[in-house]
Amino acid sequence: MSQSPKARVIESTMTVVDMNTGEEHQRSFNWHAMPVAPHLCQICATDHDPLILHNRDSVYYGIMFGNFFGRGPTWADAVAHCSDQIKEQCKTFLVAKGAWSEPPEGMTPIAHFGEHT
């Protein structure tokens, strides 16, 4: 009999607002994320060639990235691990679609994160 997959525990915090007083309090909580299926990209949980961009719109990628870095992933992050040629092709395509996004001013794109670096 095989073992069940072990959920990944990610520590986080949330803001709780007292609806009577309006006071805000920080509370700790844990996310429990199931492991990504082994045939999928372990960064974005999407089925793609490792040489091309991550799925910036993946909910898994968004939650994990946001938990580690405090902001959502951008397309510049999603292509950061790609070759310069693929980066340029993706950027050109996404700029033409009006969809290209980059990290906030002063931040550099992040290619990988957490245990996958």
Ligand SMILES: [Zn+2]
């Ligand atoms: Zn990916």
